[in-house]
Amino acid sequence: MNAQTRQLNINQERLKHRVEALSQIGKISETGVCRLALSREDREAVDLVKLWMEESGMTARIDHFGNLIGRLDGKNPDAPILMIGSHIDSQPYGGRFDGVIGVLGGIEAVQTLAEQNVLPDHPIEVVAFCDEEGCRFQKGLFGSRGILGKLEPGELERTDKNGVTRRQALIDFGCDPEQFGQSEYPRGSIGAFLELHIEQGPILESLNRPVGIVSGISGPLWWTVEFAGFAGHAGSVPMALRQDALLGAAKAIVALNDIAKQDLSAPTVGTVGHLEVFPDSRNIIPERVRFTVDLRDIDLARRNERERQLRQAIEQIASECGLTYTITEDTNSEPRYCDERIKQMMREESAGMQLDVPELMSGPFHDALALSYVCEYGMIFVRCKNGISHNPLEFASCEDIALGTELLYRTVLRMALK
DSSP states (O other): OOTTTSOOSSOHHHHHHHHHHHTTTTBOSSSOBOOOTTSHHHHHHHHHHHHHHHHTTOEEEEOTTSOEEEEEOOSOTTSOEEEEEEEOOOOTTBOSSTTHHHHHHHHHHHHHHHHTTOOOSSOEEEEEESOSSOTTTSOOOHHHHHTTTOOOTTGGGOBOTTSOBHHHHHHHHTOOGGGHHHHOOOTTOEEEEEEEEEOOSSHHHHHTOSEEEEEEEOEEEEEEEEEEOBOOBTTTSOGGGOBOHHHHHHHHHHHHHHHHTSOTTSOOEEEOOOEEEESOOTTBOOOEEEEEEEEEESOHHHHHHHHHHHHHHHHHHHHHHTOEEEEEEEEEOOOEEOOHHHHHHHHHHHHHTTOOOOEEEESSOOHHHHHTTTSEEEEEEEOOGGGOOSSTTOOOOHHHHHHHHHHHHHHHHHHHTO
């Protein structure tokens, strides 16, 4: 039984139209998009989604962190907020659905409430968080951490590949970093958080299930590692005398891969996705290399052991290659588990929809990870073809998205009337 044969409250065609319309902004191929955080394309997308928020009956604003926030006051506007959100910024080589269905699905849920003449007891906010991806300034969850007062020193001075600081990008976007305090949420003001997202993995497809309930989010550890050696002529310095920083980086990347793969039954994953070489010339031995490390696991003790092994490997590689090194920790979060009460609501509503819904962990992090530190949270996953994401081939059917959004709507309805 699919979305077409089930009785849906949400408007599947309206949702499909909005997903397709948003995919035209930052389009880089037939199916790919590039909407980097705080870019011109990001602002164009924010302005369009803001109109849809207002069409749904919400008031909408852009805060000083670059978040787009739609709000429906409800019967008691001073009650803790039921927040729904995700992001609409993308990777530089991204797909159409990552984050997007969570924002547009949230708008659809609120619009359906209005069309059903339901006035919630609690205020509801739908948020398109700024810079969830972290690819432009090499640190993500910016907007969701920002509203919680969790930004770290130096974040505004991080630069993109063109030397633009995050501070300047925010100002260009229309924000004022000097007014961040006005955009932070007081402790206790957010009662719960819900997020709808594509799975970004193959489990739902392997089970032939359109929708899943998330049990928790793996803890990400992000580093920036820099090796420093000595530049020399590629044609004259003997191999035994070289201090090649790129050679050290290459060995460290292989070490990370081996460490993450040592137990293939475990969900440990390790990735190097960004690398900079200086002086970056074909006939100069690299003097400095900077690269990122992304290490994740749902078991914190196991992740900590893998971290220890990697630190030891980097120390040994630096010694063998005559290099010095630094490791800068950019992100460090333990696994965060979803609220049992919210999961039970989702189970009950899924049964009412005649959906057989599995429960699964999330390897990727989401804005829900940041919100989990201040309120209870729940997540819904939608099946994506071949588990592909962060790639133009990313695909989720409109029928599956509609089912996920319907489950989101029914969960919102339960939570908003309590």
